[in-house]
Amino acid sequence: MLYSLYGFWQSSCTWRVRVVLNLKNIRYNYVPINLLEGVQKQDDYKNLNNLEQVPTLIGKTFRLTQSMAIIQYLESAHPIPSLTPTDYLLKAKMFEICEIINSGIQPLQNLSMLKKIKELGGNPKDFAQEVIRKGFISVEDLVSQHHGKYCIGNEITIADAFLIPQINNALRYGVDMISFPQVMSVLEELNKVPEIIKASPDSKTDAIK
Ligand SMILES: N[C@@H](CCC(=O)N[C@@H](CS)C(=O)NCC(=O)O)C(=O)O
Structure with a gap:
């Protein structure tokens, strides 16, 4: 395997990376770090990520933390399929959603x-x-501007990898997502994609069923 991904099944930042790895059809070794048991604070893991957070991606010659940096690396090192619009403005719009x-x-x-x-x-x-509500007001507005199946038009982009886990967090914390119909319609479309279904927390080996 090219990579090891240290993560936690419920971690939204790990989930983003799993979506990108799956969409690019990259196989990886998954190393669970139980955040609820505090494994992220233990020395062995702190040597990999001294912020005591997941995810961390280990390659043959490097170690990377921060889901955005990891995803940017994967997008450059494995450019096909591309998850970034070629249009400069749409690319900036994609990052606008990611950054929110x-x-x-x-x-x-x-x-x-x-x-x-x-x-x-x-x-x-x-x-x-x-x-979460405040952030989604802004995301709903941006997604509505593109009138596509996904966050930015009809191609899946990195913004979609950020969106799915954040919706899950919203639902976990009891946010009523009825006020965000465009966002929820994008989720419905994304949930039809097998690589995305495979990235869901329930399919991870460390998931508590
Ligand atoms: N900016 C970082 C944030 C990483 C982060 O907050 N990870 C969470 C899980 S989604 C975590 O490890 N939390 C552990 C804790 O708060 O103790 C990234 O995108 O990778």
Whole structure:
């Protein structure tokens, strides 16, 4: 195998990478890191990722953290099929959606952030719902501009790999997604794609059934 992917079945950032690996038909070795048992904080794993987060991708000569960097590497090293629009503006629009999720939603509803909110006396679920809803208002607006099956028109792009796991997080935290019909219609289309179904958390070896 070319790569080992260290991840956790429920981790949305790992899920993004799994979607891209599957769409590019790249086989990989999967190494589960149980976030709920704190394995990400153990020395062996911290030597790979000192932010104590998943995912980490190991190749023959390198180690990469950060799902966006990992996905960019895979997109360059395995360019077919391409998951990036050739049109410059659409490419920027794709990254706009990715970044809303990558830096505007996910870090604010991450496990360690929600633990901290609880420690400070706040309500983690309310907080998570608020940041997810706010982010999806923006994503819904962007997806609506493209009138396609997927986030950006009728080709699957990296934005779709970011979208699917974030919708799952939204549903886990009890966000009512009825207000985001375009986003949910993209999900319906994506759920018809076998490579995407195969990337779902339930099909991972470390999934708690
Ligand atoms: N920006 C990073 C974020 C990684 C991240 O937040 N990972 C989460 C799982 S999705 C994690 O490992 N959380 C562990 C913790 O909070 O203790 C990326 O995109 O890879």
